[in-house]
Amino acid sequence: MSALLPTYQRHDIELVEGTGSFVTDTKGQRYLDFMMGIAVCNTGHRHPYVQHAVEEQLQKLWHTSNLFISSKQERVAELLTKGSHLSHVFFCNSGAEANEGAFKLIRKWTQKTEILTFSQSFHGRTFAMMAATGQDKIKAGFGEMVPDFKHLMFNDFKSLERITEQTAAVWLEVIQGEGGVILADNDWLQALMAQAKKYDVKIVIDEVQTGIGRTGSRYAFEQTPLQPDIITVAKGLASGFPVGAIITTPVAATVFTPGTHGSTFGGNPLAMTAAEATLELLLPDEQMQQVQQKGMYLMEQLSELKGTMIREVRGRGLMVGIECRQAVAPLIQALQQIGLLVVSAGPNVLRLLPSLFVTESELDLAIEKIKSVCQQEVMM
Template identity: 80%
Template sequence: MSALLPTYQRHDIELVEGTGSFVTDAQGKTYLDFMMGIAVCNTGHRHPEVEKRLHAQLGQLWHTSNLFESSKQERVATLLTTNSHLSHVFFCNSGTEANEGAFKLIRKWTQKTEILSFSQSFHGRTFAMMGATGQDKVKEGFGEMVSDFKHLTFNDFESLDAITEDTGAVWLEVIQGEGGIILAENEWLEALMERTQAYGVKIVIDEVQTGIGRTGSRFAFEQTPLKPDIITVAKGLGSGFPVGAIITTPEAATIFTPGTHGSTFGGNPLAMTAAEATLELILTEQTLRSVQEKGEYLMKQLNVFLPENQIRTIRGRGLMIGIEFKQPVASIVLSLQQAGMLVVSAGPTVIRLLPSLFVTEYELDLAVEKIKQVCQQEVIA
């Protein structure tokens, strides 16, 4: 009997080694990894540059209190701010923590309690972020949620009428990852931006899954009309090392002052080493252009080779792609594992493809071939 609380529906696979786009399990079977820890290992597994720097840091210092100066934090914060329109950063350990911090910041900043988020969104599993999340399944059994959050319909113009002078912030993902790879429509986002500006409402964009190059730009919002007051990032920021961040405006620096927020492990030397190496690898014109090109190539190949009778639609941006099937995908995920490929679902009928941003064309072709073969084996109910 396991001593672990059963909070995860685990697959019967233990991964013990990984390099680039491939991982190996305890039985020696190798898989093409198109999960990457669910959009975490954006540089692939054990990128040599990240690994080299972490090895060096392991021989120097693992942890120090945030009561001391940190040039590493300063350098990573500068990388994040110079690659956005924002100016200040707070470091934590995960996306949920980044979102919790953003929630506190919005409450203190606006002195308002109404925050609007959207159906099918996902913002984390801490108590406040369950309230922010627009999916009932994550809330079942926990009683009354934090009352601040009201959920609107994603991509629905009429829902935007709910934005008023009583609203503190609108909180959204521009591509809903857990919700099924649902892209926000730019015309709708233009209307959202206009409405928030009219009432002085803050915009918080959850870039935990979409950020750090995943969609072919530094942040996904850059491909939209939005100009957020707060961005939250995590997952892809550390190449697999736990790190999250809030990125925000100069005004926020007058709100989050000493004693208002903190994180014991946030911004620790190992996390900052991984983040700095990751950002320097990804936030280049060449890498981002390559992600766009690879994403377009993968979408084209999927549309050409996957059977139309099984696929409802293929959608996404960059290397964040969802394949919506006409049937539940649980058996497809398992069949792909048997065929030596790892993917993750996004709702009952969508599989997500989240490869390394440095994936090769050969690996993309291999992925398409494996999905094609599994589709040929599946029978539509």
């Protein structure tokens, strides 16, 4: 019997080694990894540049308190904000923690309580973020939720009329990840931005899954008309080290003053070293263009399968969803058996989140495996 609380439905595979796009299990079976710890290892497994930087830091210092200055935090904050209207960063350890901090920031900043989020959204598992999340299954059994989170229909113009002077913030993912890889329409985002501006409502973008180059730009919002007041990032920021961040404008520095928020491990030197190396690798323009090109290639190739069990292929950069005409759980298992790891996004969407350094031949290998499973028509 396991001594772990059974909060996850785990696959019967234990992964023990990883290099680049591949991982190996305890039985020596090798897998092409197209889930990357669910959009975490954006540089692939153990990228030598990140590994070397962390090994050097391991020899020096593992942890200090945030009561001391940190040039590493300053450097990562600079990489996260350079060339943007966003200028100030708070470091923490996960996506939910970043969102929870953003929630506190919004409350204190606006002195209002109504926050509008969207159906099918996902923002994490803390108590406030459960309330923010637009999926009933996440909240089931936990009783009364933190008040004043209201859920609007995603991509629905009429819903935007709910944004008024009562509203503190509109809070969204520009591509809903866990909800099924659902892309916000840019015309709708333009209308959302206009309505928010009209009533001086803050915009919070949850970039926990879409950020750090995943969609072919540093942040997904950079390909939209949105000008957020706060964004949150985590997952891909440090190639597998736990880290999260709230990224915001100069005004927030007058709201989050000493003593208002904190996190013991936030901005830890090991995580910051991994984050610095990760950002140096991922953010150059040529790298972002490659992510866009590889994503287009992957989606074009997979679109040829429309008409089989595949209904639609959608995404941006290397965040790709394959909507199927059937539940995807048996497809995920069939793919595992032939050496490809992918993750679901809701009951009938397969989600592909490869390394942002994935090669063309690795893309072709994954496409071939997906084609072979889809053509077998695995049924539930």
